[in-house]
Amino acid sequence: MAAKGFQDTPMVAEAVYNYSVFTKTEKWCIISMVSYAAWFSTLSSFIYFPAVHLLSEDLSVSVDKINLTITSYMAVAMIAPTLVGDAADVLGRRPVYMVTLSLYVVSNIAIASSKSYSALLGLRVLQALAISGTFSIAYGVITDVASPAERGSFVSAVSFAITIAPSIGPILGGSLSYAAGWTWIFWFLSIAAGLCLTIMVLFLPETSRRIVGNGSIRPPKHLRLPVPKLMRHWEASDQVVKQKRRMPNPLKSLTILIRKDNAVIIFGCGLLYVVYTCINASLSVLFIDIYNLNQWQAGIIYLPFGLGGMVSTFFSGPLLDTAYRKARVKRGLSTDKVVGDDLDDFPIEKARLSVIWIPLIVTTASIVAFGWTLHYHHHIAIPLSLQFVAGLCMQLDFSVYNTLLVDKNHRTPAAAQASSNIVRCTFAAITISFLQNLIDAISIGWTFTFMGGLCLVVAALFLVDYQVGTRWRQRSIDSDLRIAT
Incomplete structure (x- = not known):
């Protein structure tokens, strides 16, 4: 069978092709x-x-x-x-x-x-x-x-x-x-x-x-x-293409963390997920204690945070796609959605992360403000509104990150997401174990100020990837190719 061109498959030489x-x-x-x-x-x-x-x-x-x-x-x-x-x-x-x-x-x-x-x-x-x-x-x-x-x-x-x-x-x-x-x-x-x-x-x-x-x-x-x-989309007469098989390797997800460009954003996402988890874990406890809510009302107060996240998904996609297209145009490259791009040579880090800075800043500010409004027992409408803003911006942060991670690891995207899951769940489990002790020790306001500080660390890690991530990634790819040959 004369194979129709496609990307990331070892049996076919790369050429101009329809990505899908x-x-x-x-x-x-x-x-x-x-x-x-x-x-x-x-x-x-x-x-x-x-x-x-x-x-x-x-x-x-x-x-x-x-x-x-x-x-x-x-x-x-x-x-x-x-x-x-x-x-x-x-x-x-x-x-x-x-x-x-x-x-x-x-x-x-x-x-x-x-x-x-x-x-x-x-x-x-x-x-x-x-x-x-x-x-x-x-x-x-x-x-x-x-x-x-x-x-x-x-x-x-x-x-x-x-x-x-x-x-x-x-x-x-x-x-x-x-x-x-x-x-x-x-x-x-x-x-x-x-x-x-x-x-x-x-x-x-x-x-x-x-x-x-x-x-x-x-x-x-x-x-x-x-x-x-x-x-x-294949003909009935087409033959199945035989390919070299390998056994699934559960440790593949861990090897993805060896690459510096992967590690820096995965650890950044892990810290951001800590903040996300701490907000969700503490919401009902804090609101029941501060505003004397019953169990049914405590369930409702999760809605603003989730609704903010849902709203963000309606414009995060177009925002990411527009930023990618602008990055391609700036370098005089094709922006055709049908044709696949060679991500190994393209600075995808700058294309994706260019839209994350403002949402991260607003995430930091809204989380700190959320903590202090609870600390001083302001009207319940204020922290609920801040929840909505935080949920919207945090989900936008995660959308940018997830898109970047699969772009960096477009040959093994599922394994890359699995490696990210290990890090973020580990970080969250450790933090949740002492969250209430932290609130009791330094107060609600300073606990969420600490969470805001973690968001600033996330921004710093993403900035490192923005500046040098492409170079690190390309060095790793070159090294892998030398080993393979």
């Missing part, structure tokens, strides 16, 4: 499906929180023991993406989705049917193992089908799915627990995930560029859609 043969409508359908799957990775945590006391009473165990199911979930969620990230890069997106979503559905059904604490603890581990890596695969799919010139919009779509969960999760979990009991949290998750699995089995094509290139290469039979001609 999928149509714009097909791309949005694909991204919608993987965003739906990524939604569960965050929702599974936040929908669970309102049921802690009910679980404690129903299973006749202490709240501390129920909290252990949260800790164990987070610990597994930190590691799980490393297991599925590189597997999705090597074996293909479609089979990994089928396995992970199937396990997730089974685990939720089992939790809903169980009546013992030991079963809950063990099945929560299985639940985390199954679903925690879906967000990293989603970013891999984006890299498969979206050229760098249009990638920002698709990253924002996945970010929207992930961001909406912290807002509606506690409300949904509280409503289901109140109306039908805590088991219906898991019946809901099993039904929603079962629907997602069915949609993907029927409609999600294989997109891995290692297997189908830009979508024009015929995949192996087990990776084809059951519906003939649906999203099929």
